[in-house]
Amino acid sequence: MLDKAGIRSGVRIHADKAYCSQKHRDALKSRGIKNGIQDKAAKNGPLTRRQLQRNNLIAKARYVVERTFGSQARWFNAKILRYRGLALAHAWHTLLAMAYNLKRLPRLFADRRIITQT
Structure with missing residues (x-):
């Protein structure tokens, strides 16, 4: 999918924690794309303070785009x-x-x- 999208190296990709896997991180790294995937806690292991802060920064950047999709879904039933x-x-x-x-x-x-x- 990254190849079809034509994403340049050096760009940061933001994604939620559903995409948190070593496979996705390796795919980004091999293409020179900065990792903006939120961290997911391991089973019975909470996130570190640094991971929580990083997730919050990523969430703030994603909110700018996600609120547009949310408004479109509410206003125009574009789900x-x-x-x-x-x-x-x-x-x-x-x-x-x-x-x-x-x-x-x-x-x-x-x-x-x-x-x-x-």
Whole structure:
């Protein structure tokens, strides 16, 4: 999957602890990709303080993206992809992103995050 995605070396990949395995860490390392996979506690063994801090940092970075997906799921019932094929899936996600941005636009103007030039 990493090869198909065309991810450059030096980029950090963030993922939740479901992807925490030596196989995934080795795959990232062999491609020169920085590991941003959250650590998972071993059975009957809690995470160290450093691992907890690292997981929190990764979670903060992932939240920025995950909240967008959560909002799309709530607002547009976009929990599953209803199309087969890359072209239709891409079109669906493009339209979903446009709808998401249009829904947020009034709030962005109200918060003055978007500066208009007159």
